[in-house]
Amino acid sequence: MDEIYFAGVEGGATQSTLLISNKNGTIVGRARGDSCNIWLDGIPEVARRIAEMADQAKLEANIPLSIKFKCIGLSLSGCEQDSTNAALEKEIKNSFPNLAENYVVCSDTLGSILTIGSGGIVIIAGTGSNAVLRNPDGDTIQCGGWGHQLGDEGGAWWIAHKGIKTVFDHEDNLQKSTYNVEKTWEVIKNHFNIENRTDMLEHCYAKFQKSFFAKLCHKMSVAAFDGDELCESIFKDAGRLLARMIVALLPKVSSELVLSGHLPILCVGSVWISWELLKQGFTDELHLHKIPFELRLLKLKTGVSPALGSVYMAADFVKFSLQREYEKNYEIFFSYNENDKDVKEL
Template identity: 25%
Template sequence: MRSSEKRRWFLGIDGGGSKTTAAVCGADGRIVALAMGEGSNPLSRPWPEVEETLRALIRDCLRQAGAAAHEVEGLFFGLAGADRPQVQTMIVNAFQAEWGERLQIDNDAVAALYSGTWGGPGIVLIAGTGSIACALTADGSRHRVGGWGYLVGDEGSGFDLGRQAVAAALRAFDGRGEATALTGMLVSHYGVDTPDQLIARLYGSPNPRRELAGAAILVDRAAAAGDAVAGRLVRQAAASLLELAETCLAKAGERLPVVLAGGLMAADTMLRRAVLELARFEAVVPAAPPVTGCLAAALMRAGRPLDAAVRKNLCRYHPEGEANGGELV
């Protein structure tokens, strides 16, 4: 589409360890550009590579929208680790000179939260490769529970589920544990012949954490098919995630909605069903992905209203033309 001086644009970028999504919308919330790239967590990739990923996505989105950088009223980065001073410094040093006061930076958890609260206070419960609960209260206070990484935390995460699935299969292989459908599923998934070959496959991987997180979907499928071992793992993961949220609620000291986010919560998984069934708080399943939370933040921080019409538009992808085609879901 062609831009004009009468139209102002808002650019949101949601970046985690595995992928980054960028989008452009107008003041009415209509999304006119969408682009995806590699992960942009500065703590897991060299900063020069992260910066180039971000710049490439900005260029791509502006090209799709037919917009110039000076027509962008607000740019919001919701990046993993961006609440840490050293990460903020890198982003500011790279982008502040050209974007000035239009640049806004925050953690990707805020983007996920805003996709469910549209800028309002709340708690975001994230279950992806890792897990964490983060609260943003009405007075602006912040609290976090969990998120300590796969070595000492990440309970209820994809990594945690995958690791326990492999452990259960190996226990069954030893004769120490109950037989489970996970054994055959894991052997097939990792392309090995026997469960004991999983060790070399996983320990020899350049990224065992991601490899194990990828097996979480197998646990969900096995649980849905009635496998007892997988069912227990799902219930245990749900209990761990509920503990994160409830502890975060206690820290916040007020009743807040809990937005469910991350790969394991975005889809209608057995894990999400268990969390929703057992939750003793208001649980919110967002109608849109986290990048819309970035756009909401860009709009809100520029003083633009987030009324019902704007929110409705943010939940859809309405390109003029067929750039990337389809709906944003």
């Protein structure tokens, strides 16, 4: 059998990753690129970035640039609608006809789930936030994923915006913060290189960049770990909202998915690095609900990208049996069992 290759892309609102797999399931090439969100970047630009990453990964794998992928799986933020997904596929075929023989396009959440198995919940808390349940029969249910104008609760943009809005409301005497705002305000000023609140308007409107806004979140996490109570409280609220997204999906979990007595929940995105700041709010929210099975929070092992699930998806799309060992892709970092209110760090 001639050598064939599959590719998978995990495209976020800040950065993206493309992986190439050979027919044995071995990753032979990878590349990283800019964001691949069709709503923020536009379909033509996303298509160009995907093609650029593909060329970079082929060079790393020592594969001729002329080789077409058997199939490429595109799991991208913003790809929630069949119509826009079809438009992206058409753009790639027209502009880069030698990229792949087959295409499958879906939301970034779905590709992430397939990295750990055939079903479960994935909750993304990166620049934005989104949660999707996939049952073993392929049925999917979404909570969130509506972007910063309509959602993104618990994501990095939301955390950054919450910090800024809290400071502004406090200074306006509109809503006084119960915490000292001085440290958070200093962090904000340093991040945006501003001196006063009026300077902030340019970043909010004329030169608004969602990804740059979201990068404030990391600096707020540093302040929180250093004891800033306002930043701590915002991360606690974020944890509560992320847990609420999971709870919203639980009524749709199929009995087949939890036959083992536990539900796998893959946590993806940079906000989860600050789990210790999220944990209290997260567990406080879970305590408010009766959950009849164990919740297991998973994270991908170091070096494993959600793009791997997109590779699996590409192989499945053309009914190719690609070797995979799911248990090698993730580790459990937290377990919650409502039956005895047992909360375990693993």
